[in-house]
Amino acid sequence: MARVVVDPVTRIEGHLRIEAEVDAGVVRDAWSSSTMFRGIELILKGRDPRDAWAFTQRICGVCTTVHAVASIRAVENAIGAAPPPNARLLRNLIIGAQAVQDHVIHFYHLHALDWVDIVSALAADPAKTSSLAQSISDWPLSSPTYFAGIRDRVKGFVDRGQLGPFANAYWGHPAYRLPPEANLMAVAHYLEALDWQREVIKMHAVLGGKNPHLQSFLVGGMATPVDPDSQAALNAGTIAELQRLVAKARDFVTRVYIPDLVAVASFYKDWAGHGRGVGNYLAYGEYPNDDSAAPALFLPRGVIRGRDLAAVEPFDPAKVTEYVAHSWYQYQQGDGAALHPYQGETSPAYTGPTPPYDLLGLDSDTDKKYSWLKSPRYDGLPMEVGPLARMLVAYASGHARVKALVGAVLTRLGVGPEALFSTLGRVAARGIETQVLAEKMADWVDGLAANMAAGDLRIHDNSKWDPASWPAEAMGAGFHEAPRGALGHWVSIRNGAIDNYQCVVPSTWNAGPRDAKGQRGPYEEALIGTPVADLGRPVEILRTVHSFDPCMACGVHVVDGRRREVAHVRVR
Amino acid sequence: MSALVRVYVWEVPVRVTHWLIVLSIAVLSVTGFYIGYPFVTVSGPAGRHFVMGWTKVIHMWAAWVFLGAVFVRIIWMFTGNKYAHWDKFIPVHRSRLRGCWPTIKFYLFALRKPPGFVGHNPVAGATYVLVFGLYFVAIATGLVLRGASAEVESPLRWFASWAPLFGGLQIARWIHHALLWLLVGFAVHHVYSSVLMSTIEANGTIESIFSGYKFVPPEDLQYSGYRFIDRKGQVDE
């Protein structure tokens, strides 16, 4: 038995620590610990609900739109604001662009280096790399000269002696299985994707002023004016620019990302047997197709239990609860309790070792607290959220395009649907979703153009802007599918100010610790059974953890109890 | 009652600075209110209008006039006659300290007549200390805001570094704006009090700020607050 610690887990957003118990080269138990806490919901108390989106947006700069969207939806739900169709389309475009760009960054820049050995790429033959690339895609950047240039660039970089961010990684580890040519192709696309992400996210700059932290969100609509006859508003020129960027996004996803994903996956098919996880999946659904209070969603909402794709349950918000049995918080009624976000309460109470420390001191039936994340549960069960959950719910609900793509990918890899419940399944689902969204975005641009043509220039519901138009007390929930999964914000408003604000976040669902019943969270469960060939270089642990696309800053938050004294959690 | 004596109370610099302050505060208040809440808006090409622009230009020049007048008045507190002197504002002398309570009693209707002070009565003088305090804060926050938009090499830019003293520019702005209402409130009080005094004492308070002369009982010149203060011969220095 050996204890493996990965802290910091790099190539993620935020601060994550994994401790794993490894026996005979296999993970027997694992603990997921988030090591950073800010307390943003506490900071929100008493403020103008119309400002809340900007605060919550800063929960995360990677998924920089998601908490803004969930926040304005929650406040709109509370005060009864009804954003007009243009606002819905602008939001769909922003959310879609976020998901597509974020997934590609995740694949190439955060996850790829777990599968791709850059050092091995130096040994690649550019001509063979070229034929490999041309065999999987008609992407034009695939000549032997091009790959020779990339190889020389990497070689020049290595020769210069300053390896910078690529120093001291797990290069040469036996778990790396790609031939040098595939590694070189992946390195080329790593660099291309770096340029591509910068370009396609200009969609956010067009629609939101800047990225990260776009600034066009408003409770009740959007701040981006729409007017085909104005140069200070979205006009035909903007539509053309959006069409260009959407095409650029779709082109790269279809011709580079998906072929790369399938090519890399075909070398790592055994990872369809690792990282199975908890087997319960939750998706709130996303991309409203209409402007009603309960709109039809392009990607459906639902719950799957026990990997049973035959039955998708409807989602019931009342069944969401959070535990703090293993989290550095206290509940007044005892830490064994499970509280719905509306009754939620939090007072941070750190009980871990005083830094600096080496180990958290955990064992398999530990009753210690070990994370700044809570443990959200749905109907008492841990739930996995994210692209895999969304694609499974869509697949099981009969979403035509998702079914077709899932089928195609499974056929290409020669595996059955059970392969989806795995580390590799998460990676594949993320790619499939990116493809579906990259195709869909053009529709929203067209919808915007059609509205402009019809003279509908509304972007905002002005009737609910003035707090005087709100009820004295109001409560609302906003649901959103962030790139990393199901995100919910709950707000209560009293006399025009925030009385209580709560977020239940994808990375809390996925990365949370054990609950009061000892049920592991999805990361922890997925790590069980993962092989670890070299205890000093646990790249396999990174593969499974990265397959969830951790975003720790999102996960840690204060669910602030409405009756709790602020002073109680003031630690300073 | 003996005949009233004509006394030269307010010298020229006092009167001139007074009226410059009145005028500049009036202009600053109107323009300042507009700057905070631009209630007049225009349509058509932006190049044809300069409503906010002129408002700010006027506000800036009026601010320099105000700053100059306050500055001169402060100099005059040390160089002018005894009615203009700084100790008529800060009640350091016993006679003025003792005159405070009867004056307040007069305002509260407990006395029919106020104690007889030729220039500012002690309560009014102390009030002006507060008012000058407001002036200083208004000037300082105004300079901070002006300095913030000055070019980097301009000497005015130095004032921008005061911003942290006020909690940053936005709070400086809030303070500056709040002073608008405090000074307007003071103006209401000031006009009322001078009318009141002028009427009760019939000594030409209102006229004096134009002419410089007041008409006072000779006893007031002999010793201040004679009506309620025991000690004779205590001249208000």
Add this chain to the structure above:
Amino acid sequence: MRAPRRWLTSEFERRGISRREFMGFCTTMAAALALPSAAAAQIARAVGRAEKPILIWLEFQDCAGNTESFLRASRPTAAEVVLDVLSLDYHETVMAAAGEQSRANRDRTVAERPGGYIAVVEGSIPTGANGAYCTIGGESAIDIARKVCGNAAATIALGTCATFGGLPAAAPNPTGALGVADAVPGVGNLINLSACPANVENLTALIVHYLTFKRWPPLDHYRRPLFAYGKSIHDNCERRAHYDAGQYVEAWGDAGHRAGYCLYKMGCKGPVTFQNCPNVRWNGGTNWPIGCGHPCIGCAEPDFWDRMTPFYQHLMGVPGFGAGSNIDTIGGLAVLGVGAAFAGHGVIQIMKRAADKAEPVVPNGPAKGDA
């Protein structure tokens, strides 16, 4: 073993980047730094000669927004920065190594090259709970910051959290979060690049400034470079003509909003915010917040979460009357109240005098002293 140092220009040639493109980059940097165009040649020489400066990028109570901003760099691009301009020895979100190996990279540079690297800090530093609010590898953020920044040639606090405490430090500051200047007092050569997130063009401009002139640029009183924070948003705003004319957006989506009128009345904090957003803009010059119709929220200023809010009001409310209260309404009512009080005083005075005339009394009233 360290390979022999190469000239960057020959590096560029090998990569197929022409001298012309390289000079283009240098001219862009010269423009970003507000330098005369002749400076481009000087920059080219400086960047071409430099051993890649070592950068250690620390993330504490952050959202990785500044990291994402860095990935959007366009002049030079993030790929160019990482491969050619800098040696990014430690950056959790980007680096290949993880866990123990990643920390070893950081600690080796600190130990072997004291004073020979630049530290970048992203995120605030919590001081509560003995540092347990943010630990990396079991070590508290404050300990890491002291160690890394204390040995750095210079420290760049990137983003408003690292400069001024930012969002975690907003009231009631639950974790005792501080910016670098307050958390690690006395750290040498500290440069603040505030904004939420900081604009990457200013980070690259700052580094090129250092490489070119061998010194750090002049700073304002918040230790921010004047080339990026020397003028207010308002003074460079493309909508300034509408402000001066008296043309304002009154409601979202109204004719003025569609026509690009000034957002002053919607709460724009451009007049009290210092940054070069209107000049440099964002995402390779694509747009900026006011350009897309939303007011500036003042994100480059200290404590903007507390001082610039409510974001959609010109000025904050009056303490005691609620955050959404209007200072003009309350001020106006207060003046009316003062007027009413004096009017009442006057009426009583007149009635008293009328009574006095009806029944003459000793004019001096109930004298305590002599008369």
